[in-house]
Amino acid sequence: MRTRKKAIVLLSGGMDSATTAAIACKQGYDVHALSFSYGQRQHVELERARLVASALGISDHRVQNIDLRLFGGSALTSDIPVPKERSENEIGNGIPVTYVPARNTVFLSFALAFAESIAAFDLFIGVNAVDYSGYPDCRPEYIEAFERMANLATAAGVEGKGTFTIHTPLIALTKAEIVKKGMELGVDYANTLSCYDPVNGKACGRCDACQLRLKGFREAGVSDPAPYAA
Amino acid sequence: MRTRKKAIVLLSGGMDSATTAAIACKQGYDVHALSFSYGQRQHVELERARLVASALGISDHRVQNIDLRLFGGSALTSDIPVPKERSENEIGNGIPVTYVPARNTVFLSFALAFAESIAAFDLFIGVNAVDYSGYPDCRPEYIEAFERMANLATAAGVEGKGTFTIHTPLIALTKAEIVKKGMELGVDYANTLSCYDPVNGKACGRCDACQLRLKGFREAGVSDPAPYAA
Numbered sequence: 028m029r030t031r032k033k034a035i036v037l038l039s040g041g042m043d044s045a046t047t048a049a050i051a052c053k054q055g056y057d058v059h060a061l062s063f064s065y066g067q068r069q070h071v072e073l074e075r076a077r078l079v080a081s082a083l084g085i086s087d088h089r090v091q092n093i094d095l096r097l098f099g100g101s102a103l104t105s106d107i108p109v110p111k112e113r114s115e116n117e118i119g120n121g122i123p124v125t126y127v128p129a130r131n132t133v134f135l136s137f138a139l140a141f142a143e144s145i146a147a148f149d150l151f152i153g154v155n156a157v158d159y160s161g162y163p164d165c166r167p168e169y170i171e172a173f174e175r176m177a178n179l180a181t182a183a184g185v186e187g188k189g190t191f192t193i194h195t196p197l198i199a200l201t202k203a204e205i206v207k208k209g210m211e212l213g214v215d216y217a218n219t220l221s222c223y224d225p226v227n228g229k230a231c232g233r234c235d236a237c238q239l240r241l242k243g244f245r246e247a248g249v250s251d252p253a254p255y256a257a
Numbered sequence: 258m259r260t261r262k263k264a265i266v267l268l269s270g271g272m273d274s275a276t277t278a279a280i281a282c283k284q285g286y287d288v289h290a291l292s293f294s295y296g297q298r299q300h301v302e303l304e305r306a307r308l309v310a311s312a313l314g315i316s317d318h319r320v321q322n323i324d325l326r327l328f329g330g331s332a333l334t335s336d337i338p339v340p341k342e343r344s345e346n347e348i349g350n351g352i353p354v355t356y357v358p359a360r361n362t363v364f365l366s367f368a369l370a371f372a373e374s375i376a377a378f379d380l381f382i383g384v385n386a387v388d389y390s391g392y393p394d395c396r397p398e399y400i401e402a403f404e405r406m407a408n409l410a411t412a413a414g415v416e417g418k419g420t421f422t423i424h425t426p427l428i429a430l431t432k433a434e435i436v437k438k439g440m441e442l443g444v445d446y447a448n449t450l451s452c453y454d455p456v457n458g459k460a461c462g463r464c465d466a467c468q469l470r471l472k473g474f475r476e477a478g479v480s481d482p483a484p485y486a487a
Contacts, residue, residue, distance in 0.1 A: 089328075094321060097319055098319075098373075098375075126412055128370045128373035129373055129410055131410070133363075136359055136362045136363040140328050140358045143359055144329055145328075163409065163415040164409075168409055169409040169410055172402070172406035172410075173406050176399070176405070177359075179394075179396070179399040179402045180359055180362045180394045181358065182392075185352070
């Protein structure tokens with residue numbers, strides 16, 4: 028029997044990373060999941076990430092503790108209020124206060140370390156550049172630059188053992204297309220939480236992430252099975 | 258009075274990062290230092306980093322806790338023995354077991370997050386590609402790829418607030434030239450520890466890092482003021 032190729036999937040507990048993990052599993056990869064405990068206010072995210080991994084049969088799920096609060100500067104890691112009920116135009120315009128400096132770079136760097144240590148060469152991240160919040164580290168040109176750097180950074184890359192690929196299966200999809208894709212793959216979105224500011228473990232329904240998610244379900248003609256606070 | 262430009266310096270407590278920090282200070286930067294507690298066996302390194310920062314008058318010195326042991330695979334983070342008394346030829350040949358997967362990428366990613374949060378655009382790292390241990394993430398082509406990625410990763414880069422530069426003032430120097438440079442700048446090398454496997458806080462004198470360091474001092478015609486175990 029041929030051994031399945033290993034892949035690392037960054038798993039946050041949100042709908043995008045859950046869909047990404049389901050896609051990697053469907054493609055036949057032996058998926059190893061990586062989550063972060065990073066002083067985010069919504070660490071209920073981590074519980075959801077565990078549920079998602081478990082539902083997909085991913086047995087190797089590691090959690091890296093880091094402290095992005097050490098650097099401050101984001102509504103997701105400090106006391107800056109999360110904006111609520113912004114219009115579609117506002118959401119699409121500029122980089123919001125929920126941006127965490129260099130977050131995807133830090134996450135992908137750890138994914139790279141994990142990958143190299145288990146001889147995996149495929150990294151999956153659920154970034155999306157269509158219905159997204161304007162984060163610079165979700166764009167294709169950023170992902171390509173990271174991939175190039177990764178192949179120069181590592182012993183595995185330099186010794187020619189393989190070439191690292193950063194897979195971004197959602198990057199060109201709308202939120203509605205992501206929902207449809209996930210439903211096809213049997214993702215249980217009730218397990219996922221995309222909210223920037225959950226209330227007692229439930230999504231607020233009003234932050235940018237909730238609004239983009241709800242719009243996606245609406246446009247896909249599916250009702251969101253996740254619990255909402257309001 | 259014009260405000261000094263801020264810079265982030267990665268500070269390990271070794272001779273290279275101490276020299277790099279002294280160079281950044283000498284160039285007039287307002288230096289902010291970043292160290293890591295990463296489950297390394299020699300966490301005495303961190304105490305040395307504090308001494309080095311203090312001697313240079315660096316008041317902002319942050320320590321990020323991470324756990325590279327989560328991924329295993331290196332003599333610096335696991336129980337793999339550190340090689341001792343290898344010949345010059347052996348040291349220069351191939352990637353050694355002390356290589357930590359993607360370590361400089363993880364370190365530079367946090368430096369980037371730190372930089373963006375305080376509006377700094379200059380990052381200093383004491384990598385060296387001459388008398389070095391064969392780590393892929395010490396080479397100029399890697400540093401250039403990281404720099405390019407950094408400018409695509411960040412709000413500051415995208416919004417045109419500035420351009421991130423990764424400074425590697427030691428990259429083309431021999432260890433002897435690094436020693437001479439540091440002596441000129443008044444670096445107290447007694448504070449520094451470059452050893453991969455210290456014994457009671459003292460350098461072992463026998464690992465690759467100690468051998469490269471001792472050779473550097475010898476060739477510079479200076480005696481190494483740091484204490485050695487043997």
